[in-house]
Amino acid sequence: MKKVKVYVTLRESILDPQGSAVQGSLHNMGYEEVVDVRIGKYLELQIEPKERDMDTLIKEMCEKLLTNTVIEDYRYEVEEAN
Amino acid sequence: MKFAVLVFPGSNCDLDMYHTIKDVLGEEVEYVWHDATDLSAYDGILVPGGFSYGDYLRCGAMANQSNVMEEVKKAAAAGKPVLGVCNGFQILTEAGLLPGALLRNKNLKFICKDVNLRVVNNDTLFTNQYNKDEVITIPIAHGEGNYYCDAETLEQLQQNNQIVFTYESENPNGSLADIAGIVNERGNVLGMMPHPERAADEVLGNTQGLTLFKSIVKQWRESNVNQA
Numbered sequence: 001m002k003k004v005k006v007y008v009t010l011r012e013s014i015l016d017p018q019g020s021a022v023q024g025s026l027h028n029m030g031y032e033e034v035v036d037v038r039i040g041k042y043l044e045l046q047i048e049p050k051e052r053d054m055d056t057l058i059k060e061m062c063e064k065l066l067t068n069t070v071i072e073d074y075r076y077e078v079e080e081a082n
Numbered sequence: 083m084k085f086a087v088l089v090f091p092g093s094n095c096d097l098d099m100y101h102t103i104k105d106v107l108g109e110e111v112e113y114v115w116h117d118a119t120d121l122s123a124y125d126g127i128l129v130p131g132g133f134s135y136g137d138y139l140r141c142g143a144m145a146n147q148s149n150v151m152e153e154v155k156k157a158a159a160a161g162k163p164v165l166g167v168c169n170g171f172q173i174l175t176e177a178g179l180l181p182g183a184l185l186r187n188k189n190l191k192f193i194c195k196d197v198n199l200r201v202v203n204n205d206t207l208f209t210n211q212y213n214k215d216e217v218i219t220i221p222i223a224h225g226e227g228n229y230y231c232d233a234e235t236l237e238q239l240q241q242n243n244q245i246v247f248t249y250e251s252e253n254p255n256g257s258l259a260d261i262a263g264i265v266n267e268r269g270n271v272l273g274m275m276p277h278p279e280r281a282a283d284e285v286l287g288n289t290q291g292l293t294l295f296k297s298i299v300k301q302w303r304e305s306n307v308n309q310a
Binding site for chain 2: 014064066071
């Protein structure tokens, strides 16, 4: 069994109004060091590998459903599940 | 003319669409559940607003995986009119039937109010009964109506006259180039955030949205007479 961690964020070229609002709050709180905040999604999938190649499988799922590549970027990590 | 109003779990503007077609326009209309596998009996497809699948993951993402969406693609390829309003617009972009995507409103708020729209292109099967550059008032009700596409796509939309409606005097959601509604290149698939079906009955005090549905029916009748 594998644990797949998928991270989804808005593409860099797209303004993230949620991130900007949070950044504003952090600045108000005195954390001027913060240069940028991007808010995204985190998905955890438990996968029992079969014949299909894991990377192909994950990329397919990400591009067909889990993300919209017009507006979002994604990256993922594969770990052994406990 | 016979319309299908698609119904997904979480659709909530399906009744308004149905009422507009049946009671106001007097045309035929049926509700079609999202697992339907044949839309060949219908002349026009209406994808209503709402919160299909609770807007989980992304607006329209899971609705796009329904059986019926393959049939919507076939209908679009056959040149039938396909109208997506609000969540329907989001579903059509997820399906790739329209370019771009709808992002969270710039002010992060759900906005429900009347807005002014300019009819930028009245040479479509959806807008032939409007005047060019006519300004109409139609309600919006959405949290994710901020239209986005890349620069190249925007240029194509402009060159092909695919921008049909733009927000006039005030852009409520931050959409690119004030876009409120676009058609595909062929012109038979329209997606728009404002709700024409909520401005289609005299008792509601505004019938400026009814003109859109009348346009669809008029065009269909004319092309049917020509074929006969």
